[in-house]
Each structure stands twice: as structure tokens, then as C-alpha cells.
Amino acid sequence: MKSDIPERTFQFAQRIVKLCLVLDATPGVSRTLANQLLRSGTSIGANVEEGQASQSEADFVSKYSIACKEGRETHYWLRLLAACDVVPPARLTELEAECNELIAILTTIIKKVRAKHP
Secondary structure (H helix, E strand, O other), rough: OOOOHHHHHHHHHHHHHHHHHHHHHHHHHHHHHHHHHHHHHHHHHHHHHHHHHHOOOOHHHHHHHHHHHHHHHHHHHHHHHHHOOOOOOHHHHHOOOOHHHHHHHHHHHHHHHHHHOO
């Protein structure tokens, strides 16, 4: 069974951290891209977590919207790492797929909350 979104984004962040630890061991471009990926990839879950304690629906939508944007940025960095062969593309397939799923889930949640108050 799929975990709930806060747990899923936390698990995703763990995977991002582990990938970035490997990338950070290599100086140069790998390390620079690792920093970008680490920021956006861990920000998804952090914003979802903040959204769980939101003070209003508008605050909730704001936090989840930021999480969704961070997901899109994370997807970009993952694609770039694969396209430039910094990481073998096959190694990133599952991570990219999970990132896409998280973006889709977050988008759906945002739309449902917004639809309550047209």
C-alpha cells in the first residue's frame, strides 16, 4: 500500500540525500548539481510537513503549491543529471518516476482544496 503524502515525501527526501552524498564525493559539476538537487528535493517534504500544520486552507494550498514547484525543479535536476551522464540514466528512472507521481498527487490535492471554494 502507498504511504500517505507526508511519509512519501519524507522517503523521497531520504533517497535524494543518499544520491547527493554520492554526487558530493566528486568535485566540480557533480557537487554543484548535488547542492541544487538537495535543496529542491528535500524542500518538497518540508513544505508538505508545514502544510500539515497550516492555519488556513489558503496557507495549506500555498505550502503544497511550493512543494509542487520544488518537485518540478527536482525533476529538472534529475533529468539534467541523466542527460549529461553525471549519473547513469537507468539509476534515476525510479527516482524520476516517484518525483512525477509526487507532482501529480500534490497537483490533485491542490485542485481539490481549491475546488471547495470556487
